[in-house]
Amino acid sequence: EVQLVESGGGLIQPGRSLRLSCDASGFTFEDYAMHWVRQAPGKGLEWVSGIDWNSGVIDYAESVKGRFIISRDNAKNSLYLHMRMLRVEDTALYYCARDMAATGPYYLDYWGQGTLVTVSS
Amino acid sequence: EIVLTQSPGTLSLSPGERATLSCRASQSVSSNYLAWYQQKPGQAPRLLIYGASTRATGIPDRFSGSGSGTDFSFTISRLEPEDFVVYYCHQYGSSSTFGQGTRLEIK
Numbered sequence: 081e082v083q084l085v086e087s088g089g090g091l092i093q094p095g096r097s098l099r100l101s102c103d104a105s106g107f108t109f110e111d112y113a114m115h116w117v118r119q120a121p122g123k124g125l126e127w128v129s130g131i132d133w134n135s136g137v138i139d140y141a142e143s144v145k146g147r148f149i150i151s152r153d154n155a156k157n158s159l160y161l162h163m164r165m166l167r168v169e170d171t172a173l174y175y176c177a178r179d180m181a182a183t184g185p186y187y188l189d190y191w192g193q194g195t196l197v198t199v200s201s
Numbered sequence: 202e203i204v205l206t207q208s209p210g211t212l213s214l215s216p217g218e219r220a221t222l223s224c225r226a227s228q229s230v231s232s233n234y235l236a237w238y239q240q241k242p243g244q245a246p247r248l249l250i251y252g253a254s255t256r257a258t259g260i261p262d263r264f265s266g267s268g269s270g271t272d273f274s275f276t277i278s279r280l281e282p283e284d285f286v287v288y289y290c291h292q293y294g295s296s297s298t299f300g301q302g303t304r305l306e307i308k
Contacts, residue, residue, distance in 0.1 A: 125246065125289050127297040139296055175245055185293040187236040191245035
């Protein structure tokens, strides 16, 4: 069974940094691209960032470019999102999602349950 | 960036009726790389349709998708009570973007 478990969320002040993690199991992690998608409270989905199977191709939404860094460790079956210079508008539930292919972006076939990031002073 | 505009924002229908949701792209979606997801309250999104018209594994045939280029639609042929939730379109032909969602509510 495919499982994606996010962690690392919490309450953080504007301007600070936070690192999210996503632990994957139930599939061969290195065979798939991975993504982060966020959802602000009561709002819709926003794609944040994606990374291909060997970290060769990385992409970001304009809203986070230059502030967020996506990475992965295939030996640990883990995906990460290092968020810097956090803003109030970054407050959201952050989902980890699996791409259907190694090279992405394609559709997202499995999602975690999300980790909540609240940016507030 | 390709902007996806979903309409209507909210659709009010009764169980047993047919629902048609629209997703319009600001520019042509490469290879019809468009997906639809369903999101129930408190849950992660669930993939329903990919490639504009292919149902994901285990998705009932009352759900269908169609369209190409910039105009796509998603149809539920006969609404069940559990279908009254939120639906999102997602293009993955040029980077990745989501529509703002359509909420299906019981009339």
